Amino acid sequence: MKDAFGAPQSLLVLGGTSAIGLATARRLIARRTRTVLLAGRPSPALSAAAASLRPLGAQVRTVPFDALDTASHEERLGAVFAAGDVDLVLLAFGVLGDQARDESDPAAAVRVAQTNYTGAVSAGLVCAGALQAQGHGSLVVLSSVAAERARRADFIYGSSKAGLDVFAQGLGDALYGTGVHVMVVRPGPVRGGRAAEPFATTPEAVAGAIELGLRRRSETVWVPGALRVVGSALRHVPRPLFRRLPV
Amino acid sequence: MAVETRVLDDDCVPISGWARTSPTLARVRRPRGSAEVAAALRAGDPRGALARGLGRAYGDAAQNAGGTVLDMTGLTRILAFDAAAGLVVCEAGVSLHRLMTALLPRGFFLPVTPATRYVTAGGAVATDVHGGNHPGAGSFARHVVALDLLTPDGEVRTAVPGTPLFDATTGGLGLTGIVLTVTLRLLRVETSLLSVDTERVRDLDELMARLAGPPPRRDADGAPPPYEIARIDPLARGAAMGRSVLVRARHAPYEALPRRHRARRAPLAFRPVRLPAPPPYVPGGPLGRTVLGLAGEFRHRAGPRRSTGRLRPLSAVLHPFDALPHGNRLYGPEGFVPYRCAVPYGQEEALCRIVRRIAARRFPALPAVLTRFGEAGPGWLSYPLPGWSLGLDLPTGLPGLAAFLDALDEEVLGAGGRVQLAADSRVRPDAVAAMFPRLADFRALRAALDPGAVLRSDLSRRLAL
């Protein structure tokens, strides 16, 4: 169960090696989290991620999960919930792709879309149903500022995140009043350590914003917070002008 | 394994405690009698069932996420009243307000009342409530003669004091069974007034000195035990740290009323004040530091330096918050976190450290309440222990509050104290066993009585009770 501050006792990270997912797990283990499930494609990196969390004082298990294999989601994730309540699901998987290559390789572009959007819709719905059945819990969905407005530099990724973002907002409204809380997180570019670009952030900062959003039961969180204003402003810039902006 | 999706219907509603943090969804049933309670329990919700009274428990004690919650407020009959013996038998859903309204005109009052009258008899048993008269009166359980309890196996058992079932149930947070009826011993009173002594106390040292004597017990002449409550201004700092108002009150006998006093004609009248409620949505933070600081300053200076023997309606003294219905809304949508801790006598150092830490943070909060506890009751998970009890409500959004309260828990644990489970929404689960030495017995009794875990609450899940 979550406590009065929204701190969960059990956490499921979809995309178990994600830098943001792990930073969030570390932060929440420092509060009340004692059970962590890292779902991802089995790899040494996934095992290493689990091993890195154990010394912090949580029971950590890995769960085989591939976002692209949507047919398996119901069974794989259902088994997780059948074993015990999950207070927080962090939907953290995603691929950035390579815009330049993907434009000339439709199959690669489809992989980006299927991972970020189709896979997330499938996993999100399965988790939402399970959370609803247990009557409590939060689903935190990692979207991106790129979802706010199409940019020349990353519109394949951006469109997949835009789809995910709208899906998550709608899911949040559908689940309003069911005891289940859906939170959309829109980070700027996330960089480990250095933050040279404007509005760049770090996995740790995103984790902090997630912890705060859980307490406030926020529906949308921007990281850094100032992006909320910038994002809304950019949305209204006329396209001829927007095309020329160095964003 | 596929996920079983629950079909939501109109009975499924989000429920939270009085502090309005962590709401969860439950299917609410409102039985009208014992038979309907039993039927609802037999229905066998896979996520269990739980009784709920008026929802005044602050945290998640009366919630059951994804399962069934039995709203007991439909069981409202007062079944028997014996004036000669001073006993009343009522159904569990009867509120203490209702009991007072019915019994005061007949010259009886409840021997123990929490700081709100809007709790049910069942909730008062299940949380083993205490009042400001604890040193003399003990907690609620001391006055319970018998309970009819629907246990998870579907049986109705009568639990009487001195049995493990009774000791587990009083303070047992609804996890041992559903209280159906309560037989309660009453307190005889001659008036509905209290004779109140108020003192302004300069700082914490003076307060501790004032309270250093033996706690007030039942007087030699058989008069009811007095109430004693200190309200500490949490915003006072420096030399004024711990400045407070100390209130001592006793039931006024009829003779004590002055000749011309209005109450001479209707000494047992009970007409508590009710103000209009705040609107359902209040944005966060009207209770800011400035407002509360000024209010605290005003309260302290406006109050008499010292007054004795003022006659006041008992509701105004004992249930000050009941005048404002839905007062919990003033904390805004994020709600608040109550902190209730007890530390044993002899650990005054720890108590002072806790007060000092709170004062140092200058939290925008209403006064902290300090009372003394007498002998502990039999309840295994009951809150009172012989010592001091400190209570304070804090807005959830204060920066660093979660970690700050964890640090207070460490002080409390180090002093051999505990927090009140009926108010809790945040304690570290592994601290609970140290705070409640009988927790192992409680768990064992539950395992034997309720092997299928029919009775469950969010609190029991969170703390593995």
Ligand SMILES: Cc1cc2nc3c(=O)[nH]c(=O)nc-3n(C[C@H](O)[C@H](O)[C@H](O)COP(=O)(O)OP(=O)(O)OC[C@H]3O[C@@H](n4cnc5c(N)ncnc54)[C@H](O)[C@@H]3O)c2cc1C
């Ligand atoms: C303003 C305010 C002041 C307060 N002051 C005090 C105080 O001075 N001292 C004190 O001790 N407490 C105090 N409390 C706490 C409150 O008195 C208790 O939490 C009380 O139990 C609430 O009763 P309720 O009927 O609202 O029960 P709920 O909050 O609905 O339920 C509380 C618990 O009782 C169980 N329960 C309820 N009915 C039954 C039943 N029929 N059978 C079995 N279990 C049942 C529930 O499962 C739950 O675990 C205060 C609360 C408020 C809001």
Ligand SMILES: NC(=O)c1ccc[n+]([C@@H]2O[C@H](COP(=O)([O-])OP(=O)(O)OC[C@H]3O[C@@H](n4cnc5c(N)ncnc54)[C@H](OP(=O)(O)O)[C@@H]3O)[C@@H](O)[C@H]2O)c1
């Ligand atoms: N990094 C940024 O600048 C940024 C900015 C805004 C938003 N976001 C979003 O935030 C989320 C987390 O970001 P991050 O930086 O923490 O990501 P990251 O470290 O790059 O990790 C991405 C995760 O997605 C997993 N993944 C990719 N394809 C998968 C698939 N088919 N099935 C299962 N898992 C798959 C990866 O698992 P493997 O280890 O198996 O590859 C990895 O765990 C992502 O959704 C990302 O789009 C990132």
